[in-house]
Every structure is written in structure tokens, then in C-alpha cells.
Amino acid sequence: xxxxxxxxxxxxxxxxxxxxxxxxxxxxxxxxxxxxxxxxxxxxxxxxxxxxxxxxxxxxxxxxxxxxxxxxxxxxxxxxxxxxxxxxxxxxxxxxxxxxxxxxxxxxxxxxxxxxxxxxxxxxxxxxxxxxxxxxxxxxxxxxxxxxxxxxxxxxxxxxxxxxxxxxxxxxxxxxxxxxxxxxxxxxxxxxxxxxxxxxxxxxxxxxxxxxxxxxxxxxxxxxxxxxxxxxxxxxxxxxxxxxxxxxxxxxxxxxxxxxxxxxxxxxxxxxxxxxxxx
Amino acid sequence: xxxxxxxxxxxxxxxxxxxxxxxxxxxxxxxxxxxxxxxxxxxxxxxxxxxxxxxxxxxxxxxxxxxxxxxxxxxxxxxxxxxxxxxxxxxxxxxxxxxxxxxxxxxxxxxxxxxxxxxxxxxxxxxxxxxxxxxxxxxxxxxxxxxxxxxxxxxxxxxxxxxxxxxxxxxxxxxxxxxxxxxxxxxxxxxxxxxxxxxxxxxxxxxxxxxxxxxxxxxxxxxxxxxxxxxxxxxxxxxxxxxxxxxxxxxxxxxxxxxxxxxxxxxxxxxxxxxxxxx
Numbered sequence: 141x142x143x144x145x146x147x148x149x150x151x152x153x154x155x156x157x158x159x160x161x162x163x164x165x166x167x168x169x170x171x172x173x174x175x176x177x178x179x180x181x182x183x184x185x186x187x188x189x190x191x192x193x194x195x196x197x198x199x200x201x202x203x204x205x206x207x208x209x210x211x212x213x214x215x216x217x218x219x220x221x222x223x224x225x226x227x228x229x230x231x232x233x234x235x236x237x238x239x240x241x242x243x244x245x246x247x248x249x250x251x252x253x254x255x256x257x258x259x260x261x262x263x264x265x266x267x268x269x270x271x272x273x274x275x276x277x278x279x280x281x282x283x284x285x286x287x288x289x290x291x292x293x294x295x296x297x298x299x300x301x302x303x304x305x306x307x308x309x310x311x312x313x314x315x316x317x318x319x320x321x322x323x324x325x326x327x328x329x330x331x332x333x334x335x336x337x338x339x340x341x342x343x344x345x346x347x348x349x350x351x352x353x354x355x356x357x358x359x360x361x362x363x364x365x366x367x368x369x370x371x372x373x374x375x376x377x378x379x380x381x382x383x384x385x386x387x388x389x390x391x392x393x394x395x396x397x398x399x400x401x402x403x404x405x406x407x408x409x410x411x412x413x414x415x416x417x418x419x
Numbered sequence: 420x421x422x423x424x425x426x427x428x429x430x431x432x433x434x435x436x437x438x439x440x441x442x443x444x445x446x447x448x449x450x451x452x453x454x455x456x457x458x459x460x461x462x463x464x465x466x467x468x469x470x471x472x473x474x475x476x477x478x479x480x481x482x483x484x485x486x487x488x489x490x491x492x493x494x495x496x497x498x499x500x501x502x503x504x505x506x507x508x509x510x511x512x513x514x515x516x517x518x519x520x521x522x523x524x525x526x527x528x529x530x531x532x533x534x535x536x537x538x539x540x541x542x543x544x545x546x547x548x549x550x551x552x553x554x555x556x557x558x559x560x561x562x563x564x565x566x567x568x569x570x571x572x573x574x575x576x577x578x579x580x581x582x583x584x585x586x587x588x589x590x591x592x593x594x595x596x597x598x599x600x601x602x603x604x605x606x607x608x609x610x611x612x613x614x615x616x617x618x619x620x621x622x623x624x625x626x627x628x629x630x631x632x633x634x635x636x637x638x639x640x641x642x643x644x645x646x647x648x649x650x651x652x653x654x655x656x657x658x659x660x661x662x663x664x665x666x667x668x669x670x671x672x673x674x675x676x677x678x679x680x681x682x683x684x685x686x687x688x689x690x691x692x693x694x695x696x697x698x
Contacts, residue, residue: 251452
């Protein structure tokens with residue numbers, strides 16, 4: 141029994157009694173460390189009955205008949221589902237059971253072990269806040285509306301095409317923050333003040349920068365050979381924007397080599413430090 | 420040493436050499452099973468040096484002086500960081516090390532164990548596709564633009580306020596799918612055909628429904644006491660919408676008790692089945 145055939149991708153299964161997002165997240169975090177292997181990923185979510193589980197086991201075991209050992213990542217909270225899943229001939233990497241036992245030991249109490257629905261509606265109030273945050277973000281995308289900017293938890297400020305919008309959406313959707321974004325234009329650089337609509341809101345503004353080369357590349361995709369996309373213009377806007385951020389003490393996030401998740405994490409860290417100044 | 424003091428929340432730490440999103444996802448999936456406990460969560464991301472790690476251990480150990488055992492979830496891929504983190508007096512729930520060993524055993528090769536950056540930019544092509552998908556989603560939100568609808572991977576169709584927009588954003592941001600959404604209005608119910616702009620695109624349309632009571636509640640928040648929000652109007656629109664979906668064989672997703680993550684997972688399942696009809 142060998143784990144890999146030359147050139148053949150290794151089957152990977154993510155199993156869950158819920159969406160499988162946790163199993164995928166953790167499983168992919170591990171697979172990232174094997175860049176030389178090819179994987180063929182299959183998500184099997186919503187395995188909620190022993191019958192479902194037996195069917196899944198049949199499917200996984202069938203892949204073993206070709207002599208390939210698949211990787212099977214599972215996060216099933218339901219005992220009767222998990223009892224069936226462990227019957228697979230493939231080795232099962234269970235993110236739930238052992239860690240659940242660790243948490244139970246530390247807390248000195250047994251966990252509910254009902255279907256978890258971490259990614260379900262769950263806390264309705266929190267869920268609705270997330271949905272409203274998405275609406276708020278869309279209304280306030282790219283400075284479209286300056287109405288109720290003072291209700292923003294976070295305002296992302298930057299020249300056009302520095303990555304404001306996806307970061308805005310991520311913070312809204314995943315963290316329920318009301319995020320507005322405000323595009324800086326040439327007119328905003330004639331004064332040392334922040335633009336009027338956000339002038340009194342510096343306490344919640346974050347300044348985004350990127351590299352001139354990257355900004356030039358991104359803008360050129362939209363408007364090739366324009367002044368707007370020229371390296372000279374990009375360099376100018378970034379330099380002036382950064383000076384403005386520094387003058388007003390805005391936290392500066394460099395988006396040039398960072399993902400929306402990384403930028404969002406940095407922003408959340410600043411917010412956390414502000415609400416718990418001790419750390 | 421007891422895990423919980425009456426009424427005092429239990430400190431929970433999520434530690435990572437990257438964003439900590441994996442540690443939070445898995446940790447929260449476990450904590451969900453202890454609804455009677457209160458937790459005070461602290462994310463400590465970007466622990467990239469042994470010095471950082473020692474500082475984190477000091478901070479965690481300090482919380483133990485009050486006699487409370489914190490829960491510490493970690494996903495550090497860097498060996499020298501992890502070697503410091505395990506020195507904490509608190510029990511460490513390590514999502515990485517043991518499972519990494521399991522994967523290494525199955526694949527018969529050692530993982531890279533460099534900083535993982537699952538939530539980093541990573542595969543630039545895939546990352547850029549996600550960012551472009553967010554732009555596409557915003558341009559095509561709520562039927563704003565019917566231009567390039569034929570480039571959509573998915574079109575969500577529904578009466579107003581059935582949850583199209585957040586699901587659209589989630590699929591775009593997390594999965595890089597180009598998702599448009601199309602609001603059904605009364606005029607669309609006068610014909611048995613799909614609305615003209617999506618008439619030839621039924622193969623990628625998904626119909627959303629919800630319960631009339633829920634739709635009425637959501638609409639009433641926006642426009643109280645309007646015909647638009649009335650139970651009668653909501654019932655009518657949902658009934659006609661569902662009939663339209665059925666007539667054109669659209670997959671139907673009921674959003675009434677489902678999160679955006681759950682709806683997205685169902686949609687992804689349909690897409691996966693279509694591209695691999697065997698399963």
C-alpha cells in the first residue's frame with residue numbers, strides 16, 4: 141500500500157456533519173506543507189446519519205482498491221456518525237474527537253457533541269449583525285455614500301486599487317464589522333487635512349498603501365497606458381497618501397504582499413489593542 | 420487548579436505563526452459544545468520568532484496565577500516557535516503537530532514546516548481570481564448590471580431580501596466564483612419564462628426561497644407597514660418564485676434557517692456533482 145502513485149493525484153476527503161469548513165481549513169493548512177504532491181480534494185458535508193456515514197465509507201474504501209491511500213480529514217461531532225466513519229480502511233485524521241477530549245478534560249465537563257453548526261446561523265443576533273455589515277459595506281463601498289459614515293467601525297482609506305474593497309467585504313462578512321472605504325483622489329492631496337467626510341473620524345481610519353509597481357500593474361489591467369496607471373502617478377499618490385496617514389496618525393497597512401485575511405487580522409489586532417490597552 | 424470559577428469567563432488563546440484563522444476555526448468548533456461556559460477569547464497571530472513565542476508563554480502563564488486554567492489552541496508550523504510555545508504551564512491543544520505527523524506518515528514524506536500562510540496570498544493566480552470575483556459580485560449585485568452575466572459561474576435568483584447578497588459575497592470571496600444575483604420583481608411573474616437577461620442562463624441559476632414569515636420580518640425592518648413587506652405580498656412572491664424555479668428546473672435553496680456558509684456549501688455541492696456526475 142503506497143500513498144502516492146507517480147503523477148497520480150492523492151485523493152483527499154473532507155468529512156463533516158456540518159459544512160466541512162473547519163475540516164477543509166485545517167486539512168488544507170496541513171496539505172500546504174506538501175507542495176510537491178498533487179491532491180484531488182472532495183468535500184462531503186452534511187453527513188448527519190449513520191446511513192450517510194456508511195455510504196461515505198464505501199466511497200472512500202472504493203478509492204483504496206487502486207492501491208492509493210487517501211487522506212481523510214473529519215470533524216464529525218455526532219458520535220453515531222463518527223463511529224461509522226472510523227470503520228473506513230483509510231487512516232482517518234480526526235480533528236474533533238481527540239481535541240474534544242482534551243477540552244473536556246480541561247473544563248472538567250462533557251461537551252454537548254450535538255451537530256456543531258459552527259458555520260450555521262448560530263447566534264442569531266451575531267449572524268444578523270454580519271449580514272447587516274455586508275449591506276453596510278456595499279452601501280459604503282468606494283466612497284459611494286458618505287451617509288452614516290460615523291456609524292462605521294472601520295474606514296479604509298487609500299488611493300484607488302490598493303485593495304480596499306475585498307478587505308472591507310472580508311471584515312464585514314467574517315467579523316460583522318461595519319466597514320466603509322474611502323478612495324483618496326488627487327484633490328485630497330492639496331490639503332494637509334483628511335478629506336472632509338472623514339476628517340472627524342480619524343480614530344477609526346486605517347491607511348492602506350502598496351508598492352508603486354504593484355499599483356501600476358493592477359491599474360494597468362483596468363486602464364492600460366493611462367496617466368492613472370502610470371508608475372509616476374502611482375508613486376505620487378502613494379507617497380502623498382502615506383504622508384497624510386502619518387500626519388494624522390492612522391495605522392498603516394501595506395497591502396503589497398498581504399492577503400485580505402492578513403490585512404484583516406492586522407486591523408483586528410489594532411482594534412483589540414485599543415479596547416484592551418493592557419496588552 | 421480548577422478550570423472554571425463561578426461566573427468568571429475562561430481565558431481562551433488562539434496562537435499562530437500566521438493569521439490564526441485555522442486555530443480560531445477549529446477552537447471555536449470545539450467551544451461551541453460548551454454553551455454553559457463563558458469564554459474570553461484572545462487571538463495572538465503572527466508569532467514568528469522564538470522571542471515572540473516566549474513573550475506569549477509569559478502572558479499565558481500570567482493568567483494561570485489567578486488559578487484559572489486557560490484553553491490554548493495553537494497551529495504553529497514553525498518548529499522553533501512551537502518548541503517555545505509548548506513550554507507554557509497551560510495545557511496546549513496543538514492542531515498542527517500531531518496531525519502533521521499523521522499526514523507525513525501517510526504520504527511517507529516530511530512536510531515543509533515553513534510558515535504556512537494558508538490565509539496568505541499563496542497561489543497568486545487563485546488569489547487574484549478571488550479578488551476579481553469580489554469586484555464582479557459588487558458590479559452585479561442586485562441586478563445592477565446585466566452586462567457580462569454570461570460570464571457568471573453562478574446566478575442567484577430570488578425576490579428581494581431572501582439573502583442573495585451575503586451569499587454572493589461569500590462565494591466570491593472564499594471560493595473565487597463569479598456570482599451575480601438577480602432580483603425577481605412582480606413583473607417577472609407575469610410570464611412563465613425566466614426574466615429575459617437570465618433566460619438563456621438557467622444552467623447556472625439557483626433559486627432562493629425563504630419562509631413568508633421571515634421575509635415579512637426582514638422586509639418590515641426596511642419598510643414597515645408597506646405592501647412590499649406584507650405577509651400577503653411575501654407569500655405571493657415566494658409562491659410564484661418557487662413555481663418559476665421548478666418550471667425551469669433550478670436547484671432551490673431555502674435560506675430560511677440556513678447561514679450563508681451552509682447555502683454556499685449546498686451550491687458548491689451542486690456544482691461539484693455537475694462536474695463529476697459519477698457521484
